[in-house]
Amino acid sequence: MLTPEIYQVQSNTQETPDIFTLVLSPRDKKRAPDFMPGQFTMLYCFGIGESAISISSDPRQPHELSYTIRAVGHVTRGLQKLKKGDEVGVRGPFGSHWPLVKKGSDVVLIAGGVGLAPLHSALLYLMSHRQDYKKIKLLYGSKKPEDVLYSQEMKLWQEQGVEVALTVDVADSSWKGEVGVVTRLIENAISSPKETLALLCGPEIMLKYAIDELLRAQVEQDNIHIAMERNMQCAVGFCGHCLYGPHFICKDGPIFPYTKIHAQLAIKEL
Amino acid sequence: MDVPHFLCSTEQFDRLLALIKNEGYKLLGPTLRDEAIVYDELQSASDLPIGWMDEQDPGRYRLKRRNDGAYFGYNLGQHSWKQFLFPPKEKLWSIKKESSSKLAVFQEVEPAIEKMAFIAVRACEIQALLIQDKVFNHKGASYTQYNKRREQLFILAVNCTRSVNTCFCPSMNAGPHVTQGYDLALTEIIEENSHYFVVAVGSERGSSLCDQLKLQTAESSHCDKAYGLVEKNSMGMKRRVDNEHVHEMLMKSWECKRWDELASRCINCANCTLVCPTCFCSDTQDKVSLDGQYVERWQSWESCFNLSHSYLNGQSIRSSAQSRYRQWLTHKFGTWWDQFGLSGCVGCGRCITWCPVGIDVTEELDELKNELDAKT
Numbered sequence: 001m002l003t004p005e006i007y008q009v010q011s012n013t014q015e016t017p018d019i020f021t022l023v024l025s026p027r028d029k030k031r032a033p034d035f036m037p038g039q040f041t042m043l044y045c046f047g048i049g050e051s052a053i054s055i056s057s058d059p060r061q062p063h064e065l066s067y068t069i070r071a072v073g074h075v076t077r078g079l080q081k082l083k084k085g086d087e088v089g090v091r092g093p094f095g096s097h098w099p100l101v102k103k104g105s106d107v108v109l110i111a112g113g114v115g116l117a118p119l120h121s122a123l124l125y126l127m128s129h130r131q132d133y134k135k136i137k138l139l140y141g142s143k144k145p146e147d148v149l150y151s152q153e154m155k156l157w158q159e160q161g162v163e164v165a166l167t168v169d170v171a172d173s174s175w176k177g178e179v180g181v182v183t184r185l186i187e188n189a190i191s192s193p194k195e196t197l198a199l200l201c202g203p204e205i206m207l208k209y210a211i212d213e214l215l216r217a218q219v220e221q222d223n224i225h226i227a228m229e230r231n232m233q234c235a236v237g238f239c240g241h242c243l244y245g246p247h248f249i250c251k252d253g254p255i256f257p258y259t260k261i262h263a264q265l266a267i268k269e270l
Numbered sequence: 271m272d273v274p275h276f277l278c279s280t281e282q283f284d285r286l287l288a289l290i291k292n293e294g295y296k297l298l299g300p301t302l303r304d305e306a307i308v309y310d311e312l313q314s315a316s317d318l319p320i321g322w323m324d325e326q327d328p329g330r331y332r333l334k335r336r337n338d339g340a341y342f343g344y345n346l347g348q349h350s351w352k353q354f355l356f357p358p359k360e361k362l363w364s365i366k367k368e369s370s371s372k373l374a375v376f377q378e379v380e381p382a383i384e385k386m387a388f389i390a391v392r393a394c395e396i397q398a399l400l401i402q403d404k405v406f407n408h409k410g411a412s413y414t415q416y417n418k419r420r421e422q423l424f425i426l427a428v429n430c431t432r433s434v435n436t437c438f439c440p441s442m443n444a445g446p447h448v449t450q451g452y453d454l455a456l457t458e459i460i461e462e463n464s465h466y467f468v469v470a471v472g473s474e475r476g477s478s479l480c481d482q483l484k485l486q487t488a489e490s491s492h493c494d495k496a497y498g499l500v501e502k503n504s505m506g507m508k509r510r511v512d513n514e515h516v517h518e519m520l521m522k523s524w525e526c527k528r529w530d531e532l533a534s535r536c537i538n539c540a541n542c543t544l545v546c547p548t549c550f551c552s553d554t555q556d557k558v559s560l561d562g563q564y565v566e567r568w569q570s571w572e573s574c575f576n577l578s579h580s581y582l583n584g585q586s587i588r589s590s591a592q593s594r595y596r597q598w599l600t601h602k603f604g605t606w607w608d609q610f611g612l613s614g615c616v617g618c619g620r621c622i623t624w625c626p627v628g629i630d631v632t633e634e635l636d637e638l639k640n641e642l643d644a645k646t
Contacts, residue, residue, distance in 0.1 A: 001412075003363045003376045004376055046367065046373060046565065047558045048556065072583055072584060073583070073584070086371040087371060089365070229583075231579070231581050231582050231587075234554075236410055236411035240551030240552070240572070240579075241553075241572070243597070246608030263521075267524045269587060269589065270587070270588075
């Protein structure tokens with residue numbers, strides 16, 4: 001539980017200036033563990049340490065796990081340098097997952113920055129169960145046009161009936177889409193609020209404003225689900241770093257229904 | 271009295287420790303060092319701080335000579351038993367590099383587990399052990415090394431017939447009567463012409479030791495006397511926490527001004543979390559060999575008073591001292607209930623005594639409540 005398994009790097013692709021996607025397979029051609037979209041694993045970079053990273057791949061791929069990661073600390077910068085064939089440690093999967101059981105509803109996925117990574121896995125799941133849902137919409141905000149993740153894949157998603165709305169904080173002359181915060185896209189995206197499942201992942205400030213917009217658009221509180229992030233070291237509720245009021249983000253989360261954490265979201269420095 | 275009770279003389283007690291030791295247990299108990307009671311290895315009963323007592327107040331701890339030969343005439347020092355079950359530093363695993371890209375397998379550490387006997391465990395400390403049992407065992411995971419040490423543990427408990435000013439176990443439902451989780455529980459009785467222990471039996475192992483010592487069965491008068499001494503002590507403790515309502519109160523306290531006032535005194539030293547017998551936060555570090563080819567993963571105690579505790583993406587979530595003190599107090603007395611179904615505080619008072627600036631949690635809880643009451 002606290003000891004990793006060894007995985008091999010299959011590929012390491014630079015997505016944007018500071019974000020990369022790592023594809024890993026268990027050494028000795030073993031099957032990767034089953035997981036559900038929204039769950040995370042601890043990735044260990046030799047000699048540097050571990051970091052909690054959400055799985056961004058399709059849960060139906062039995063032999064690999066992929067991760068889209070922002071290089072921001074020692075461990076993630078170490079992972080960024082890995083090449084095909086290098087070995088790392090993986091523990092998990094841990095935590096709760098996106099509640100992808102509400103069939104027959106619209107699903108709106110709202111992402112900010114690298115927050116699209118855990119939703120990427122959910123999106124792949126939704127597309128493989130496309131007939132179970134009505135509209136699927138992705139609202140995605142980035143800082144700049146070059147920060148937009150998975151831009152090649154997006155055409156495929158659109159072909160499979162996913163409506164994609166992008167916005168950037170700062171545009172350049174190449175940008176044809178919206179400019180501004182992602183929360184501005186919400187009002188127009190909600191057509192049948194009582195039948196909408198909303199999945200959110202991004203910076204905490206974005207989450208708060210996005211929730212306000214969803215509630216204003218009359219999306220049911222129970223149908224809003226949020227990915228939370230805190231320092232996680234053990235991933236099993238022992239080390240205390242991810243305490244968030246009454247919750248351990250690692251085992252009670254990282255995916256929470258809004259109704260379970262709305263009181264905590266209002267408290268500063270919790 | 272539903273459990274068997276025996277009488278034990280001081281000579282028989284000395285033999286009791288020898289018997290436990292002969293059964294392969296390492297004896298750990300209170301000893302005298304650097305003018306404090308510290309838990310360490312005992313060779314025999316003579317290593318106990320016999321004839322000593324402690325005085326404790328917020329930010330103050332002193333040892334004094336007693337005018338009798340009491341074996342257990344003191345209460346608690348800064349040490350708690352958690353150091354033996356959840357050590358301050360513990361190696362979790364190690365791994366080697368086999369080539370520039372390949373790793374060998376992760377070697378999980380199998381610690382050599384010693385059979386331990388804790389001598390003179392107080393009621394509040396047993397409650398603390400039971401709390402840590404819950405923390406380290408839930409439906410998703412269990413802390414293997416902790417459990418291996420815990421399973422073999424022998425607990426010789428002592429009922430407190432005195433307390434210090436910082437004690438408040440009765441209001442936390444954690445003492446001073448030892449009621450659970452022990453093998454043997456002693457109450458020391460010192461009278462003009464006699465000095466003996468009333469021994470309650472809490473397990474088969476405990477029972478077999480009493481048989482080996484051929485202890486005399488206690489009369490109900492002895493049991494009543496022992497109970498009375500502990501009960502009198504219980505009634506005498508002045509500090510208290512409103513354990514029934516404190517959780518609810520704290521969940522309304524997030525914006526209280528008292529947190530600012532507290533932060534102006536708290537020096538963020540983390541002493542309270544280190545002396546606390548239930549605090550469980552830990553950190554991990556990688557220790558890398560000089561040639562960079564071998565790594566050990568170590569776990570060590572961590573405190574929510576450290577900025578690094580809430581580090582995330584280049585900054586600390588709880589960057590103010592207010593928020594860190596609030597985290598500790600609201601967790602210990604409040605959200606602990608949500609997580610484990612009971613309070614995280616056992617009323618041992620260590621955090622009060624060992625706070626260098628004498629912050630008293632019971633007083634702070636009262637002040638928070640007063641501030642909230644004044645608002646309504």
